[in-house]
Amino acid sequence: MKLRVNGKDHHVDVEDDMPLLWVLRDELGLMGTKYGCGIAQCGACTVHMDGIAVRSCQLAAADVDGDITTIEGLGTPESLHAVQEAWVETQVAQCGYCQSGQIMQVASFLDMNPEPTDDQIDAAMSGNLCRCGAYPRIRAAIRSAAGKMAAA
Amino acid sequence: MGRARTIARRTFLTGAVAIAGGVAFGTYLVRRDPQNPLADGLGPGAATFNPWVKIDAQKITLITPHADIGQGAVHMQATLLAEELDLDLGQFDTEFGEPAPAYHNTALAGEGTPYRITDQGVVARGTLATIGGLAKIIGLQGTGGSSSVADSFDKLRAAGATARETLKLAAAQKHGVEGADLTTKSGAVILPDGTAIPYVDLAADAAAIDPVRDVPLRAASDWRLIGKPTQRSDIRAKSTGTLSYAIDLQLDGMVHAAVRLSPRRSGVRSFDAEAARTMRGVVDVFPITNGLAVLADNTWRAFRAAEAIDVTWQDAAYPAEQADHWKAVEASFTDAHLDTSLRDDGDVESALAADAVRAEYRVPYVAHAPLEPMMALVRVTDDQVEVWTAHQLPRVLQQQVAGVTGHKSGQVVLHNQYAGGSFGNRLECEYVAVAAEIANQVRGTPVKMTFRREEDFAQDFPRPLGMMRGAGDVDSGQVRALALDIASPSPIGSMIGRLGLPQAGPDIQIPAGAWNAPYGIENFRVRAYATPGVAPVSSWRSVGASGAGFFIEGFLDEVIHAAGADPLEERLRLCDWDVARGTLEAVAEMSNWGESLPEGKGRGVAMVESFGVPVAEVVEVTDTPDGIRIDKVWVAADVGTVVDPVNFENNVQGAVVWGLGHAMNSEITYSDGMAEQSNYHAAEGMRLYQAPQIMVRGLETHFAVRGIGEPPVPPAAPALANAIFAATGMRLREMPFNRHVRFI
Numbered sequence: 001m002k003l004r005v006n007g008k009d010h011h012v013d014v015e016d017d018m019p020l021l022w023v024l025r026d027e028l029g030l031m032g033t034k035y036g037c038g039i040a041q042c043g044a045c046t047v048h049m050d051g052i053a054v055r056s057c058q059l060a061a062a063d064v065d066g067d068i069t070t071i072e073g074l075g076t077p078e079s080l081h082a083v084q085e086a087w088v089e090t091q092v093a094q095c096g097y098c099q100s101g102q103i104m105q106v107a108s109f110l111d112m113n114p115e116p117t118d119d120q121i122d123a124a125m126s127g128n129l130c131r132c133g134a135y136p137r138i139r140a141a142i143r144s145a146a147g148k149m150a151a152a
Numbered sequence: 153m154g155r156a157r158t159i160a161r162r163t164f165l166t167g168a169v170a171i172a173g174g175v176a177f178g179t180y181l182v183r184r185d186p187q188n189p190l191a192d193g194l195g196p197g198a199a200t201f202n203p204w205v206k207i208d209a210q211k212i213t214l215i216t217p218h219a220d221i222g223q224g225a226v227h228m229q230a231t232l233l234a235e236e237l238d239l240d241l242g243q244f245d246t247e248f249g250e251p252a253p254a255y256h257n258t259a260l261a262g263e264g265t266p267y268r269i270t271d272q273g274v275v276a277r278g279t280l281a282t283i284g285g286l287a288k289i290i291g292l293q294g295t296g297g298s299s300s301v302a303d304s305f306d307k308l309r310a311a312g313a314t315a316r317e318t319l320k321l322a323a324a325q326k327h328g329v330e331g332a333d334l335t336t337k338s339g340a341v342i343l344p345d346g347t348a349i350p351y352v353d354l355a356a357d358a359a360a361i362d363p364v365r366d367v368p369l370r371a372a373s374d375w376r377l378i379g380k381p382t383q384r385s386d387i388r389a390k391s392t393g394t395l396s397y398a399i400d401l402q403l404d405g406m407v408h409a410a411v412r413l414s415p416r417r418s419g420v421r422s423f424d425a426e427a428a429r430t431m432r433g434v435v436d437v438f439p440i441t442n443g444l445a446v447l448a449d450n451t452w453r454a455f456r457a458a459e460a461i462d463v464t465w466q467d468a469a470y471p472a473e474q475a476d477h478w479k480a481v482e483a484s485f486t487d488a489h490l491d492t493s494l495r496d497d498g499d500v501e502s503a504l505a506a507d508a509v510r511a512e513y514r515v516p517y518v519a520h521a522p523l524e525p526m527m528a529l530v531r532v533t534d535d536q537v538e539v540w541t542a543h544q545l546p547r548v549l550q551q552q553v554a555g556v557t558g559h560k561s562g563q564v565v566l567h568n569q570y571a572g573g574s575f576g577n578r579l580e581c582e583y584v585a586v587a588a589e590i591a592n593q594v595r596g597t598p599v600k601m602t603f604r605r606e607e608d609f610a611q612d613f614p615r616p617l618g619m620m621r622g623a624g625d626v627d628s629g630q631v632r633a634l635a636l637d638i639a640s641p642s643p644i645g646s647m648i649g650r651l652g653l654p655q656a657g658p659d660i661q662i663p664a665g666a667w668n669a670p671y672g673i674e675n676f677r678v679r680a681y682a683t684p685g686v687a688p689v690s691s692w693r694s695v696g697a698s699g700a701g702f703f704i705e706g707f708l709d710e711v712i713h714a715a716g717a718d719p720l721e722e723r724l725r726l727c728d729w730d731v732a733r734g735t736l737e738a739v740a741e742m743s744n745w746g747e748s749l750p751e752g753k754g755r756g757v758a759m760v761e762s763f764g765v766p767v768a769e770v771v772e773v774t775d776t777p778d779g780i781r782i783d784k785v786w787v788a789a790d791v792g793t794v795v796d797p798v799n800f801e802n803n804v805q806g807a808v809v810w811g812l813g814h815a816m817n818s819e820i821t822y823s824d825g826m827a828e829q830s831n832y833h834a835a836e837g838m839r840l841y842q843a844p845q846i847m848v849r850g851l852e853t854h855f856a857v858r859g860i861g862e863p864p865v866p867p868a869a870p871a872l873a874n875a876i877f878a879a880t881g882m883r884l885r886e887m888p889f890n891r892h893v894r895f896i
């Protein structure tokens with residue numbers, strides 16, 4: 001089966017129902033996308049399909065019908081995406097394990113809604129668990145990222 | 153300045169010496185010194201000055217042995233070393249180092265002793281008769297009990313200072329100048345003419361000389377890094393998905409393992425693995441202790457095959473039903489189970505009138521559930537076991553793994569990794585032992601064993617459940633008596649039992665946060681009872697104080713209410729430790745305590761000292777038609793010195809979210825011998841929409857430098873309960889609170 005991930009085509013030989021999460025991690029070696037719950041409860045596995053945030057643990061490989069972007073494709077340590085810049089400046093991460101998912105969720109959300117209200121932020125982000133409780137900084141970084149994206 | 157006074161001969165590194173000045177060795181001596189683990193494998197021309205600093209011609213490496221479980225320990229340790237070594241952040245690499253006696257945690261020596269933090273007398277400090285404290289396990293070399301800063305603060309600054317002075321001495325000899333005329337800056341020694349000699353260019357020279365020691369530490373006013381906001385060394389990697397956790401590592405020839413372990417922590421009665429064996433990618437299925445292991449070529453295939461095994465389990469050794477766990481706790485308030493009686497001021501019995509305030513409080517079992525599930529990557533060969541995982545007790549892990557594979561402890565190599573959270577879970581060795589047992593069956597092949605989240609919940613050793621029976625009395629508008637009887641299983645006893653170590657005496661974690669409360673109540677008694685025969689339990693962020701802190705601060709609020717006094721004013725009146733009083737005064741000022749609030753809003757306060765750190769919190773809630781909304785939290789904590797204000801704030805906010813979230817909605821209950829909660833939908837803690845604004849103030853009046861990872865947890869739940877009482881008139885005496893109120 002053919003997948004386009006971070007601008008590159010890949011052929012993978014996997015079961016139709018293997019979740020995209022495990023195709024990315026164990027077949028393609030893209031380890032930035034994380035496993036947290038496997039049942040759409042934590043958001044650690046969030047990636048983009050055609051720019052829309054999806055839970056890759058819930059998306060069967062055969063159901064992928066768009067370009068996939070993972071955290072590795074969003075930006076790099078040398079060339080940060082605006083959301084990542086805000087994440088670094090605000091120093092959001094504690095253990096950091098949830099942050100790939102948080103950042104992917106925010107990048108897609110701000111793309112569609114560049115000037116969100118507090119309620120919209122709450123609604124968009126509440127599927128992403130942070131066991132370390134970095135929520136106050138996540139909120140602040142979203143505001144900062146929105147500012148950066150508006151200015152860009 | 154005579155060289156004789158500044159240069160030491162070889163010195164043995166003991167805990168005490170390490171604190172006093174760090175120890176520096178020339179390469180030749182270091183190579184023979186078993187006490188500096190950096191000596192092995194040191195290349196030619198490389199210098200190690202002590203167990204924390206290694207410099208060669210290419211780079212500077214700082215060893216940060218305290219595990220990083222999200223609290224920023226790597227950055228904190230590097231900051232302390234870099235401060236005295238005159239390194240800029242970013243000029244060095246960090247490594248966790250290998251398990252070694254040199255990294256003994258000296259800060260925890262007193263953590264298990266029954267002395268209040270304020271009791272700094274000779275007797276208190278000199279008595280290390282551990283009565284089952286965390287120190288016993290962690291002191292070997294460990295991260296826990298919020299002790300990393302306390303353990304590192306002097307030791308690592310001294311290590312940086314001795315390395316700096318040795319490099320200066322090397323430069324002085326090489327360039328024929330007086331050492332006193334040299335300075336250091338940004339990783340270089342500066343000669344009198346202004347020439348900068350990078351440390352890396354001095355490594356070979358420094359390696360050849362005897363090291364300098366007993367270097368005085370710089371005054372706080374000279375600090376460049378400590379106390380200033382700095383950028384955490386791991387923040388860029390953690391914001392770009394490029395930090396590799398243990399779960400992300402891949403080795404050549406690696407296979408993936410998943411397990412089905414008994415959710416009753418018992419043996420297998422029968423199983424049928426035929427379906428699992430024939431599934432795509434499955435390499436093998438075989439029995440292991442208390443369950444079965446699947447090897448496959450992909451994590452998900454291993455998970456699916458594990459789920460496809462048909463298995464029945466033996467009965468649990470503890471009660472099958474939750475109600476019977478509670479009955480066991482209720483039955484343990486007897487003299488036979490009395491574990492400690494650490495506080496007995498005045499005469500509680502005569503002070504309690506017939507109409508005294510009486511109440512019963514409860515806290516449930518709660519799982520740790522860090523977001524990175526428990527996993528380990530292990531490769532066993534005939535003469536070595538390599539383990540890649542994140543763990544807080546490296547030397548204990550070595551022993552436990554060696555016990556499983558039949559190797560010697562010294563043959564177990566731990567490559568410690570950044571953890572995707574812990575909250576106490578990585579003090580446990582079971583998940584590593586499981587991986588080692590599997591890898592031992594396929595020697596030579598690296599095995600990455602990952603718990604499915606459901607397995608992670610099932611195998612979690614939770615925070616103990618517990619109960620408190622309290623009585624309190626008042627007179628003339630003041631609290632006059634407080635008597636708390638607390639019963640729970642012993643978390644430390646349970647952990648020590650799993651490690652196969654003999655349990656020595658009682659566990660002061662059962663009443664932690666209550667017996668040591670800095671209140672001078674005239675008649676004040678705290679008795680603790682150890683409950684036997686329930687589920688195995690563990691340390692959970694803030695350990696005993698996560699329960700007993702709620703007991704005392706929730707119940708004290710009731711007694712204060714009965715006295716007709718203001719909750720914050722009366723706590724201030726009772727408080728007998730100026731450092732703790734400072735935190736109460738700070739939150740009063742920050743929250744403008746006492747101002748009139750709109751209809752439906754209420755505020756509660758709580759203050760708990762745990763791990764030597766007093767933390768006061770005020771929570772503000774609104775009683776809306778849809779339920780309780782937590783609006784704001786003000787926090788003041790006194791840790792003596794705040795090493796990094798940004799990380800401090802993040803840790804405090806996270807700890808408050810942790811304390812509030814689990815108090816709101818999380819518990820583990822047993823039915824049919826198994827935990828009923830299997831994933832985050834059933835124990836989710838706090839989500840972003842529920843997170844309040846959290847205002848944080850770090851105070852620095854404490855006589856000691858302490859850590860902040862855990863102490864803000866215990867006051868959060870009682871401050872919330874007290875706020876809900878203020879807003880609604882309803883007393884919450886049982887967690888999780890969503891058994892009684894709805895949260896929005």
Ligand code: FES
Pocket residue numbers: 034035036037038039040041042043044045046055056057058
């Ligand atoms: S792993 Fe996909 S939502 Fe948790």
Ligand code: FES
Pocket residue numbers: 093094095096097098099129130131132133134222523572573
């Ligand atoms: S930073 Fe640890 S789970 Fe979010």
